[in-house]
Amino acid sequence: MNVPADRKYTKEHEWVLLDDGVATVGISDYAQDALGDVVFVDLPSEGAALAKGAEAAAIESTKAAAGIYAVVTGKITEVNPALVDKPELVNSDCYGEGWIYKITVDNAAELDELMDAGAYEQFLAGLNE
Amino acid sequence: MPFIPHTDEQVAEMLAAIGVADIDELFADIPPELRCDGLRLPAGLSEQQTLAHMAHLAGQNATDLTLFVGGGFYDHYTPAAVEAIVSRSEFYTAYTPYQPEISQGTLQAIYEYQSAMCRLTDMEVANASMYDGGTALYEAVMMALRVTGRNRVIVDEGVSPIYRTMLRSYTTNLGIDLAETPTAGGLADRGRIAAELNDGTAAVVATNPNFFGCLDDLTDLADAAHARGALLIVSAYPISLGLVKTPGAMGADIVTGEGQSLGLPLSFGGPYLGFMTARAEHVRKMPGRICGRTVDANGREGFVLTLQAREQHIRREKATSNICTNQSLCALTSLVYLSLLGKGGLVALAQLCADKAHYAHERLTAIRGVSRRFGGRWFFNEFVLELPTPARVVINRLLEKRIAAGFPLARYYEDMDNCLLLAVTEKRTKEDIDRLAAALEVSL
Numbered sequence: 001m002n003v004p005a006d007r008k009y010t011k012e013h014e015w016v017l018l019d020d021g022v023a024t025v026g027i028s029d030y031a032q033d034a035l036g037d038v039v040f041v042d043l044p045s046e047g048a049a050l051a052k053g054a055e056a057a058a059i060e061s062t063k064a065a066a067g068i069y070a071v072v073t074g075k076i077t078e079v080n081p082a083l084v085d086k087p088e089l090v091n092s093d094c095y096g097e098g099w100i101y102k103i104t105v106d107n108a109a110e111l112d113e114l115m116d117a118g119a120y121e122q123f124l125a126g127l128n129e
Numbered sequence: 130m131p132f133i134p135h136t137d138e139q140v141a142e143m144l145a146a147i148g149v150a151d152i153d154e155l156f157a158d159i160p161p162e163l164r165c166d167g168l169r170l171p172a173g174l175s176e177q178q179t180l181a182h183m184a185h186l187a188g189q190n191a192t193d194l195t196l197f198v199g200g201g202f203y204d205h206y207t208p209a210a211v212e213a214i215v216s217r218s219e220f221y222t223a224y225t226p227y228q229p230e231i232s233q234g235t236l237q238a239i240y241e242y243q244s245a246m247c248r249l250t251d252m253e254v255a256n257a258s259m260y261d262g263g264t265a266l267y268e269a270v271m272m273a274l275r276v277t278g279r280n281r282v283i284v285d286e287g288v289s290p291i292y293r294t295m296l297r298s299y300t301t302n303l304g305i306d307l308a309e310t311p312t313a314g315g316l317a318d319r320g321r322i323a324a325e326l327n328d329g330t331a332a333v334v335a336t337n338p339n340f341f342g343c344l345d346d347l348t349d350l351a352d353a354a355h356a357r358g359a360l361l362i363v364s365a366y367p368i369s370l371g372l373v374k375t376p377g378a379m380g381a382d383i384v385t386g387e388g389q390s391l392g393l394p395l396s397f398g399g400p401y402l403g404f405m406t407a408r409a410e411h412v413r414k415m416p417g418r419i420c421g422r423t424v425d426a427n428g429r430e431g432f433v434l435t436l437q438a439r440e441q442h443i444r445r446e447k448a449t450s451n452i453c454t455n456q457s458l459c460a461l462t463s464l465v466y467l468s469l470l471g472k473g474g475l476v477a478l479a480q481l482c483a484d485k486a487h488y489a490h491e492r493l494t495a496i497r498g499v500s501r502r503f504g505g506r507w508f509f510n511e512f513v514l515e516l517p518t519p520a521r522v523v524i525n526r527l528l529e530k531r532i533a534a535g536f537p538l539a540r541y542y543e544d545m546d547n548c549l550l551l552a553v554t555e556k557r558t559k560e561d562i563d564r565l566a567a568a569l570e571v572s573l
Contacts (some may be wrong), residue, residue, distance in 0.1 A: 040413070040436075040438070042413075042563070058447075060438035061438070062438075063443065064438070064443060065438040065443055065444045112444075
């Protein structure tokens with residue numbers, strides 16, 4: 001499983017890339033693989049204010065529907081328009097063009113609760129036991 | 130497959146295997162205030178006693194009446210060819226088409242049914258059908274709540290009182306704000322609805338023709354709802370759509386209705402057919418099965434159940450509904466019926482119903498003391514008569530002459546003791562109508 005070291009991760013398999021107070025969020029290689037072919041992404045509305053852990057989006061594959069959560073408390077600034085016509089980007093490029101939403105970071109302390117790549121890899125190893 | 134009940138020993142073994150003390154524990158997720166405190170059932174009957182009881186009940190049914198009763202369910206003629214086609218074993222015994230590779234016939238039939246309902250109502254998408262017009266209307270309300278994220282629904286009292294009772298029953302414990310508005314002059318009261326409409330309204334629910342048989346153009350209601358970000362839900366009578374402006378043309382967002390009049394017998398209440406069509410933008414929030422047309426890996430056209438991530442076997446508690454079936458055989462029946470009628474046939478049928486109903490209206494209002502309630506409103510094949518005598522008294526008198534004269538509106542509406550709701554279909558002959566007029570005249 002690909003786990004890039006340049007970003008943080010959550011227990012719900014979201015990755016988080018911070019840039020100038022705004023976090024870009026997508027799902028990990030492990031998650032896209034488990035979901036199977038993604039056919040639809042129910043994106044959040046731009047401007048929506050979410051508390052950490054609230055459901056932000058939903059991903060539908062041919063066999064499952066999974067919630068994507070707000071990784072921090074903040075406001076959605078942007079959602080990925082490419083996913084409307086090409087939801088399969090979540091499978092083919094989950095760390096790049098398959099990004100899902102961007103959110104402001106209202107409480108920097110919440111970032112400390114995220115896992116780094118090493119911790120996430122250990123977390124995944126634990127799941128497979 | 131035979132019925133194989135569990136023995137007490139088997140139940141105990143299974144509970145032990147999953148670490149549960151007793152069966153009640155498995156229902157722990159249901160809040161105590163929603164549980165019933167036991168079922169009060171009478172003692173069981175033997176097979177002989179049961180058969181005698183059922184025969185006694187069946188004996189109280191009258192199957193020889195000349196029917197002028199409507200109220201949402203109509204005595205239309207079903208050509209013999211419908212049953213002949215539908216009772217073919219390939220259709221009659223087919224099960225749920227979850228495996229598309231062995232169910233292409235069933236799936237194609239469902240897809241064509243969906244297409245037919247879209248054309249009938251002038252809408253863009255349809256589901257594979259629901260139980261009946263009433264539950265379909267409830268599902269439309271829930272869909273509107275999902276689409277808008279709001280909690281308030283306005284229901285015109287011209288909508289069938291039977292359906293409104295169902296709406297209240299189904300939504301009782303869901304914390305939904307259901308506001309019913311009285312009619313004015315036999316139609317939906319625009320003023321009252323406007324007063325109730327606000328930015329928390331998910332939908333306005335209306336029907337055309339309404340329960341009184343009155344025809345209305347709901348376009349302005351659609352506009353009023355849309356101006357506030359709400360949806361218009363319309364419950365429709367399929368046969369009327371051969372003649373009357375469609376809900377789609379009026380701007381409805383979701384259309385539901387009872388498909389019984391499309392080739393299904395009245396059968397004392399069922400099985401019936403709920404149809405639902407909607408605007409394409411809302412398809413992901415639709416409940417029920419949806420059949421789609423696609424191509425396989427070799428480029429050949431085929432049919433599959435699609436958008437299944439809406440349904441509970443995938444979405445679980447976030448599913449659009451807990452319905453996991455459809456009325457396949459009834460939907461097929463309606464498709465066969467519509468195919469045999471054809472577009473021209475449906476128009477001719479609707480015209481026939483309207484003509485006969487207007488003839489009946491002419492004959493009956495010529496009787497001294499009988500007038501039309503809501504006179505001045507257009508009607509399709511159903512209308513309300515104001516009699517000099519309570520309607521249920523007149524109905525009982527006419528029953529003795531083997532005529533079911535209509536529906537007593539006082540059962541559901543206040544100040545309508547003398548009002549009789551009367552429907553006429555293509556099955557009623559001129560002689561039937563003349564006989565009704567003669568009998569009514571001496572029964573007042």
